[in-house]
Amino acid sequence: SGLPQRGAKPRATMPELPEVEAQRSTIEAATLGRRIATLIAVEQGGGPREGQFDDKVIAEEVTPDVLAITLQDRWVLGVRRRGKQLWLELGESKGGACCACLLIHMGMTGAVIVQGVAAPVYKSFAVDETAWPPRFTKLELLMADAAGVSAPCVRLAFTDPRRFGRVLLRGADPFSRPPLSALAADPVTDPPSAEAFASVLRRVRAPIKAALLDQGRVVCGVGNWVADEVLYQAGVLPAAPCESLSEEQLAAIHAQVLAVCTAACGRLERGCDFPVGWLFHHRWQGQTSGSMASPLGRIHFDTVGGRTTAFVPARQVKGQAAGKAGGEAKGKAGGKAGGE
Missing domain, CATH: 3.20.190.10 (MutM-like, N-terminal)
Structure with missing residues (x-):
């Protein structure tokens, strides 16, 4: 079909x-x-x-x-x-x-x-x-x-x-x-283990969104809207440096990379809408900065990893690793992704 x-x-x-x-x-x-x-x-x-x-x-x-x-x-x-x-x-x-x-x-x-x-x-x-x-x-x-x-x-x-x-x-x-x-591992056909995923990202200073967009780093196939969806579902700010993330946050991001990609593929195949609670339904407003109201909370827009990024500060937090907190979205977060 x-x-x-x-x-x-x-x-x-x-x-x-x-x-x-x-x-x-x-x-x-x-x-x-x-x-x-x-x-x-x-x-x-x-x-x-x-x-x-x-x-x-x-x-x-x-x-x-x-x-x-x-x-x-x-x-x-x-x-x-x-x-x-x-x-x-x-x-x-x-x-x-x-x-x-x-x-x-x-x-x-x-x-x-x-x-x-x-x-x-x-x-x-x-x-x-x-x-x-x-x-x-x-x-x-x-x-x-x-x-x-x-x-x-x-x-x-x-x-x-x-x-x-x-x-x-x-x-x-x-x-x-x-x-x-x-290319790195495919999150649907050849998903990395949670440990392999975390072991790569623990050593990375770039924002987590930039790392997800890098097709050769930890997974491939993740683009702009998928990365924002993954991080919204995992409750992590896109600008959070990878090295600032706790083990629990890394595990949540790994689980959501696999879950979002698998669910999106399956629903497209069946002709179904994406889940009601997804950020996907509210992010396509043409904004590159500022914020807007939505049923999920106030969606903010910024540039992270060189890409326009949507996130909900009320539901997403910075890195929680002891002594390495970070991830406030201020200005243009660095770590431009490659390989898309």
């Missing part, structure tokens, strides 16, 4: 782990056990680069010929995800061994659209679902049906108006080099 329309107001934001997992599920339903019968690697849909091969998005000096040789007539053996990265495992025969992988990173505005399936709700531009291919299509795949006949029956397109997404080719082991080799 595609990304469902939730009750929450659609927002223009980059996809995080839950949204990418929903994309993975959509792609898996459309491609698993099917063969790539045809690919079109020039821009379609009437965008400014109509008819051109986008060598910024289809990156690392991959040419149209190399892309065609790697993808044409390959069978989709699996669709995987780690953090915000997803990839298709491809083989020369159905049920055979993986010989190549097609990696897709959504960036800020990228998405895979399957013909006849609702577009992802996070997209910041409208998709005319009556027209095909969509505007800003960079790569279109036409899939043969499971019987392997030549007539394509499923079409999907990678679209990206702002061109921050990436389409990459890898061999049978996509973890042999970046971006996958640089």
Whole structure:
């Protein structure tokens, strides 16, 4: 199924782990056990680069010929995800061994659209679902049906108006080099233990939000809204230095990273709203500073880890480790996150 329309107001934001997992599920339903019968690697849909091969998005000096040789007539053996990265495992025969992988990173505005399936709700531009291919299509795949006949029956397109997404080719082991080799543990598919999580963060001076946003530090896939939700549910201020957190706070943050990511993935898959008590429902007001009233209490906005941050001081506290208290949100908290 595609990304469902939730009750929450659609927002223009980059996809995080839950949204990418929903994309993975959509792609898996459309491609698993099917063969790539045809690919079109020039821009379609009437965008400014109509008819051109986008060598910024289809990156690392991959040419149209190399892309065609790697993808044409390959069978989709699996669709995987780690953090915000997803990839298709491809083989020369159905049920055979993986010989190549097609990696897709959504960036800020990228998405895979399957013909006849609702577009992802996070997209910041409208998709005319009556027209095909969509505007800003960079790569279109036409899939043969499971019987392997030549007539394509499923079409999907990678679209990206702002061109921050990436389409990459890898061999049978996509973890042999970046971006996958640089990622920390995935909180849903490969969650770190509470002790491993805490042992990394005890030594970090940066704000806890910046550490959560760093895709190579302790977990991957956590982005801006997920980090704020995790810290709201754990009752910890986003600007609190990691080294100031008590063992109880570290355990609470670990538990909420796993719980929020797992719940968000599951609810997107089922088409359900996120829980009523989540900060998610109240944070999309376009504010970068100041505060606003909400049913959860007064939500404050500041910049932490280089990102606009929402938090509720009445329900979130600074670090509680003996002799290392900290975390008041004053001005621009440092520790800019990397690797998103």
